[in-house]
Amino acid sequence: MTIARTAGISTAILATLLSSVAHAEGTLNLLTWEGYADPSYVTQFEQETGCKVNATYVGSNDDFAPKLMAGGGVFDLITPSLDTTKLMIDLDLVEPVDTAKITAWGDLYPTLTSLDAIQKDGQIYGVPYTWGGIVLMYRTDAFTTPPESIADLWNPDLKGKVSIWDDKSSIYLAARKNGDMNIYSLSDEQIAAAQQALVEQKPLVRKYWATAGELVDLYKSGEIVISNTWAGNQASILKRAGIDMTEFVPKEGAEGWVDIWMVVKDTPNLDCAYKYLNMQLSPLGQCAIANINTASVANPVAAKSCMSPEQFVELHQDDPGYLERLMVWQSLGDRYEAYANAWNAVKAQ
Amino acid sequence: MSALRRHLPAVLVLGIPLAWIVLFMLLPYGILATYSFWLKKYPTFVPAFQFGNYLTLFTDPQYVLVLLRTIKISLLVCLASLLLAYPFAWFLVYRCRSAQIRTWLYMAVIAPLWISYLLRAYIWKTILGTEGVLNSFLIWAGIIETPSSIFLYNQFSMVVTLTYIFIPFMVMPIYTALEKIPANLNEASADLGLGPWRSFWRVTVPLSMPGVAAGFTLTFCLSFGDFVAPFLVGGPDGNLIANVITTQFGSALNWPLGSALSVVMLVVVLGVVSLGDRVERRSAAGGF
The missing domain is CATH 3.40.190.10 (Periplasmic binding protein-like II)
Structure with a gap:
């Protein structure tokens, strides 16, 4: 009897532990690069939206597939680079993005939004972020x-x-x-x-x-x-x-690299996820990441509004031809x- | 219920280790072995029963090359550790009169184990680098004029770092073995007319062989599975077998091939362990 009860209790504890790391409503779990969930904008985002953000950092693009394949359904958003996005789609780990819900979609470089490696069967699976x-x-x-x-x-x-x-x-x-x-x-x-x-x-x-x-x-x-x-x-x-x-x-x-936000399949936090994506493409998110990682950003309209003219030129945001001349990664x-x-x-x- | 209570101690005593072995050894190894027969197929891999992965390991020269290199590095680490550890342990047991100093010296070898492995490997980068401590010293001493790049990012620096990191595992068993040798055996050998040198070779060395074998086995197996030293202090020719396995499970997403490599590695390690065990038992029985 005692054994049975102990076993029951342990199972209950285990279940509680497991559920606390699994999807939680209103809490976004990101699997991403350092800087892509920086406190400089995440704190403001959390206050404005009420969505909480947890970030787990990867060291390389190789980390995305093994971490997601291991199961658990923990993550809501990931940011693989362009050489890994197709794999994520083919592994059926991510779901299509509703670009109508991305306010700045029309402002992004067409070279980036038309990338082959973020599409499958006519659907878009990724939101370009930095490059x-x-x-x-x-x-x-x-x-x-x-x-x-x-x-x-x-x-x-x-x-x-x-x-x-x-x-x-x-x-x-x-x-x-x-x-x-x-x-x-x-x-x-x-x-x-x-x-x-x-x-x-x-x-x-x-x-x-x-x-x-x-x-x-x-x-x-x-x-x-x-x-x-x-x-x-x-x-x-x-x-x-x-x-x-x-x-x-x-x-x-x-060559050119592009980092892409992707939505993990069956996330229960779609609402918060889209809010996060929109924040990331806004001047707040775009300029923060340009400063933190010294990377060019996907939204030139936002970049123009928040960068100094020198930085705008330095990051080649002024010249769409620069991006087009790069041999951007393909799957x-x-x-x-x-x-x-x-x-x-x-x-x- | 009461039967269960009566047998409970026995169930626990046998059951816990058994469950441990099944859960943490047999099950993972079984999964690994199963994967090694699967087939790589984009985007991942599919269940199958075929020996293609093992065939690749022995036909594609890159894997044999890395395996042989790993064995070479591990043996060099063992040798370097042995040459440093044996005299040290011998000194502690036979020549160090003060028990306090002996304890301190012994602790000096063990203490680095309490420091993060990564940190210890990093330190060697700052020592061996082109603008590192060693080069600065050699220039200061007038031995060389311009900094040399031969100390870091090659197999030499890997052997140095691994020796430093794993040498406690050589010192400990040798020290224990030497300490167990009764002092009167050396005295008897001296009484029978053998000089100290011959006594050492014919009495001390054979009786300490179990310690050497244990140290050798531990050091070899630890170096054999290392993948941090190549990453930190290894050069372009420093890839070891564990790095290849990491790649197969990571970027290549070829778990079947990675598993096959792990199984081969496991076989090598088990071979070394059983060899060490045999040497230990034979010398313990006095038949060395």
């Missing part, structure tokens, strides 16, 4: 003739002074160096050639950088002089630390594995 280029940068004091090409990351004179992002995007980089501009639809041969180029580059590489902070540290501690970077982000941190950096779009072009679909496998093979060498 930026994946460009190259170097320590200004380390070069007499400024580098201008991806090939400079393969310059033997820079042995041990180079770093590139530990990501499958290094395949995009190497492919462009090889002259293959169709970086999102590479053939097996082109991928193999990119892999070969990256293997040849290995002796020059000091370290593959995995996080923004790591890249900053590599420059700060004098380990490297040239790398790729998320435009604006790390260079501005380094400039504040007194290191003169120059960013440039290589003549082979630059690789079932070719993803070939790219990821090639990059893993490079690292295994």
Whole structure:
């Protein structure tokens, strides 16, 4: 009897614990990047709407699928980058967005709202939020003739002074160096050639950088002089630390990343979720994130109203052509594995 | 009811460890083994029974390469730990007269275990870096003129860091083994005419083998599964097997292949553990 009762009580306690982490009405649970639920605007949002916001932070785009697939139905909103959005849709983890409920939808860059990777069967599944280029940068004091090409990351004179992002995007980089501009639809041969180029580059590489902070540290501690970077982000941190950096779009072009808000399937907090999305696209949300992460934003109308003219130009919000010239990430679909496998093979060498 | 009450102690004594083993060992391993036969199919993977994942592991050179590298690094860590830990433990047991100093020295080895693993690995970054402590010292001492980049972001720095982190697991069992050797055995060996050097090799070393084997097993298994050191202090050639597994479960979303790799890793670890166990028992029986 005692055992039965104890078991009953434990089950009750367990159930209470579980339900407290599951969906709670009026509480938004975000799975997102640091900065995307910053107190500077979340506090105001909570006061105005009565919706409470909890944020769980991810370290990489790889965290979204495993966390959501593990089940539990905890999260309401997520912010994968454009290379992961299609996977979220195909995994059936997110639901379509009613763009009529997004006040600023018409103000967003058409290049972003028409992205293929946020659509399926004619429905929109994501709300573009921030974007930026994946460009190259170097320590200004380390070069007499400024580098201008991806090939400079393969310059033997820079042995041990180079770093590139530990990501499958290094395949995009190497492919462009090889002259293959169709970086999102590479053939097996082109991928193999990119892999070969990256293997040849290995002796020059000091370290593959995995996080923004790591890249900053590599420059700060004098380990490297040239790398790729998320435009604006790390260079501005380094400039504040007194290191003169120059960013440039290589003549082979630059990729573009976009972070997308997506609504987790069957969330009971749709009302709060849409309120949050609308706040994020308003001048309050857009300028806060532009300042926190030094990223360009998806709503140029909001940006114009809240940014200084200098910042507006610095973040390329004044020139829609800049965004269009970027080779914005596309979904690789079932070719993803070939790219990821090639990059893993490079690292295994 | 009363029968249950009567048997309750027995049920608890047997049941709790049994439930523990089933819940925390057999079940997870079973799930892992099951996944390893599944099939990767975009967007995720589907149930199947096939050996394709294992085949990939042995035909695609990247996995063999990383596996061999991981074994190499782990063995180097074991060797470095042994060479440092054995003399240290021997000194503590045989040469350190003051019990208080002995306790302090022993604690000095154990204490780092209380500090976060990440922090300890980070510290080595600041020591070995191009503008780090070691380089500054070497320049100050006039040994080198310009900072050298050979200390960090390569396999050397990984071995140094892992040795530092896991050496307590080598010191502890060796210290225990040495301490258990009765002092009169060395005296007897001296009485029978063996010099201190030969006594050491023929009495102390064989009798301490169980400790060495235990230390070796622990250190090897811990280094073998490490994935933080490659991430923090490893260079472009520093990928270890645990990093590959992380990738398969993360970005590649290929849990079947990741599971197959984990099973292979488990087999290697079990092999090392049973080998260590055999050495321990054989030397404990005096037949070394």
